[in-house]
Every structure is written in C-alpha cells, then in structure tokens.
Amino acid sequence: DAEITQSPRHKITETGRQVTLACHQTWNHNNMFWYRQDLGHGLRLIHYSYGVQDTNKGEVSDGYSVSRSNTEDLPLTLESAASSQTSVYFCASSESTSGEQYFGPGTRLTVT
Amino acid sequence: AQSVTQLGSHVSVSEGALVLLRCNYSSSVPPYLFWYVQYPNQGLQLLLKYTSAATLVKGINGFEAEFKKSETSFHLTKPSAHMSDAAEYFCALNSGGSNYKLTFGKGTLLTVNP
Numbered sequence: 318d319a320e321i322t323q324s325p326r327h328k329i330t331e332t333g334r335q336v337t338l339a340c341h342q343t344w345n346h347n348n349m350f351w352y353r354q355d356l357g358h359g360l361r362l363i364h365y366s367y368g369v370q371d372t373n374k375g376e377v378s379d380g381y382s383v384s385r386s387n388t389e390d391l392p393l394t395l396e397s398a399a400s401s402q403t404s405v406y407f408c409a410s411s412e413s414t415s416g417e418q419y420f421g422p423g424t425r426l427t428v429t
Numbered sequence: 430a431q432s433v434t435q436l437g438s439h440v441s442v443s444e445g446a447l448v449l450l451r452c453n454y455s456s457s458v459p460p461y462l463f464w465y466v467q468y469p470n471q472g473l474q475l476l477l478k479y480t481s482a483a484t485l486v487k488g489i490n491g492f493e494a495e496f497k498k499s500e501t502s503f504h505l506t507k508p509s510a511h512m513s514d515a516a517e518y519f520c521a522l523n524s525g526g527s528n529y530k531l532t533f534g535k536g537t538l539l540t541v542n543p
Binding site for chain 1: 461463465470471472473474475478480519523525528529530531533534535536
C-alpha cells in the first residue's frame with residue numbers, strides 16, 4: 318500500500334544545531350507540504366512543493382528550508398535550531414485537484 | 430482571503446449522545462471542504478470531503494457533514510458518540526484551481542464521557 322513516512326519520530330537536539338527531518342511518500346504525488354502543530358495555533362504551513370525542483374514558503378518559513386530533488390522526498394532542514402522550533406512536525410502529500418492531503422505520522426522535535 | 434473558523438476548541442459529550450462540531454468558512458470562490466481527525470500521537474486522517482457534488486457528505490466511522498452555502502457552514506455530526514471518537518477534529522478548506530494548499534481551522538478537541 319502507498320504511504321507517507323517520517324523519520325525520526327522523535328528527536329532531541331541542542332540550540333544552534335542543524336537538524337533535518339525526512340519525509341518520504343510512495344503515492345507518487347507531485348504536491349508535498351510541511352506543517353508544524355503547536356497548542357493554540359493548530360497546523361501552520363512551513364514550506365510546500367508542487368514538483369521536483371519547486372519549493373515555496375508558507376506562513377512560518379523563517380529558519381526552515383526544503384529541497385525537492387525527486388518526487389518521493391521533501392526533507393525539512395532547520396538551519397540553526399531554536400527553542401521556538403520545539404514542535405510536532407507533519408508532512409503531507411496530495412495529487413487531487415480538490416486538495417485533499419494525506420499526512421505522515423509526525424516528528425516530535427525538542428530543542429534544548 | 431479564505432479562512433476557517435471552528436466554534437468551540439473543546440466539546441464534551443456523553444457516550445451515545447449526538448456529536449456536533451461546528452465549522453464556518455470564508456471563501457471568495459466555491460470551496461472544497463474537509464474534516465480530518467487526529468488521534469493522540471498520530472497524524473491527521475481524512476474523515477470526509479465536500480467537492481461540490483452532494484451537499485450531505487458521509488464519511489468514515491458514522492460521521493457526516495452538510496455543506497450549507499447560505500450559512501457558509503460545514504458542520505460535522507454523528508448521531509451517537511462512541512468512546513473511540515475522542516480525538517481532535519480539524520476542518521479545512523481548499524479554494525481549488527492550481528492552489529493545492531489547505532487552510533485549517535484551529536481544531537476542536539472532542540471528549541466522550543462514559
């Protein structure tokens with residue numbers, strides 16, 4: 318069955334370190350998205366991609382970057398981790414013109 | 430600009446009671462609308478979607494939602510709550526065309542009491 322996976326599921330890192338969160342989908346979807354989920358804020362879009370070599374900033378992109386070198390993967394990099402980036406991160410993908418998205422299980426990141 | 434408002438960040442019902450989770454939207458074009466459910470420590474799972482066909486949409490686990498254009502609403506209901514329905518529920522909107530992004534509401538936490 319097609320799926321979307323994220324790794325690691327849990328990560329603890331120190332302030333200032335670079336961190337990369339992996340997202341891999343086997344749906345063969347062109348569209349991929351990264352969100353963060355925080356209490357009181359719901360889901361906020363960080364970056365998104367509509368295809369290979371395409372990346373776009375979302376509403377909370379500062380301090381994050383993505384790259385899309387193939388259809389299956391959209392890694393999210395925190396260039397210099399900050400405590401404010403402690404959160405749960407979700408990756409999603411979609412192909413449908415209606416916009417329905419399929420979500421991964423999430424990565425819980427703690428920055429100390 | 431489009432937006433989604435979920436009325437009530439926390440709803441508590443008794444097992445067997447009606448579940449009603451409210452969602453209102455704002456969109457300048459006819460929207461696609463979705464309800465997602467998130468169980469603890471899991472990702473979001475699609476419950477149901479409205480894509481301009483029937484206004485009453487049936488989803489998984491006995492949930493349904495009705496699209497009411499005049500009220501700009503897409504409320505989620507279930508006739509009889511089960512303990513297993515306890516989760517967070519998100520309403521989301523997509524404006525279609527070449528925009529594949531979803532706009533999410535802040536979520537409603539459903540508690541089911543025995």
